[in-house]
Amino acid sequence: MHIQIDQTYSLRPFRPSDRDDLVAGLNDWAVARWLARVPYPYRQDHADEFLRWDEHIDVATAMTNSGSGFALAVCRHKRVIGGLVANPAEEKQHREIGFWLARPFWGQRIMRRAVATMIDEMLRAAPHIGIVASANHDNLRSQRLIRALGFVPDGQREVISTPLQRAVLLHCFRRPGD
Numbered sequence: 001m002h003i004q005i006d007q008t009y010s011l012r013p014f015r016p017s018d019r020d021d022l023v024a025g026l027n028d029w030a031v032a033r034w035l036a037r038v039p040y041p042y043r044q045d046h047a048d049e050f051l052r053w054d055e056h057i058d059v060a061t062a063m064t065n066s067g068s069g070f071a072l073a074v075c076r077h078k079r080v081i082g083g084l085v086a087n088p089a090e091e092k093q094h095r096e097i098g099f100w101l102a103r104p105f106w107g108q109r110i111m112r113r114a115v116a117t118m119i120d121e122m123l124r125a126a127p128h129i130g131i132v133a134s135a136n137h138d139n140l141r142s143q144r145l146i147r148a149l150g151f152v153p154d155g156q157r158e159v160i161s162t163p164l165q166r167a168v169l170l171h172c173f174r175r176p177g178d
């Protein structure tokens, strides 16, 4: 699977050779602090563990099964600059999406286009699986991005953040009609 966003950016499954790009992007407090389950400092063994997921082998199949999670790398030419995940949500037949972008690439609406492309692909592969999103209550960048994609507010919930090592309040979003 290789999905071109434009001539520069694309989405594809992660590969073992992405380890250094993953560590470069995620071992940055400005990125990791907003992610629910990412350890910090983010070391090579954390990247290796993630890259060993079976789901990377056949993302197309994982996409059609609401019980499976999957991830896609956001690439600038051949280098990974970010990541997208879609994990089974608490609500049955729904997936919760998550995303991160290496800091040098922030502020260019790259992630908005990457997430929109992934959602198109998810809806094509499995139109019956709903899509939800959430962001820390003070993650205004992420909330703007989620709203710009047409998601609407859907309450709040508390989770334990791995990087922050405390409970945080999440603002939840769903797609109208899902």
Ligand SMILES: CC(C)(COP(=O)(O)OP(=O)(O)OC[C@H]1O[C@@H](n2cnc3c(N)ncnc32)[C@H](O)[C@@H]1OP(=O)(O)O)[C@@H](O)C(=O)NCCC(=O)NCCS
Binding pocket: 030, 031, 032, 034, 035, 098, 099, 100, 101, 102, 105, 106, 107, 108, 109, 110, 111, 112, 134, 135, 136, 139, 140, 141, 142, 144, 145, 148
């Ligand atoms: C969230 C993230 C992926 C955004 O990627 P990006 O490509 O920079 O996104 P955009 O350029 O589309 O910017 C998102 C929005 O935030 C706005 N924004 C930028 N800085 C902001 C700030 N300090 N406060 C509020 N909004 C801000 C932008 O104006 C944009 O909104 P707009 O398109 O309506 O103008 C990136 O910042 C990131 O990886 N952050 C750390 C990890 C993270 O937060 N992941 C999401 C977890 S839920």
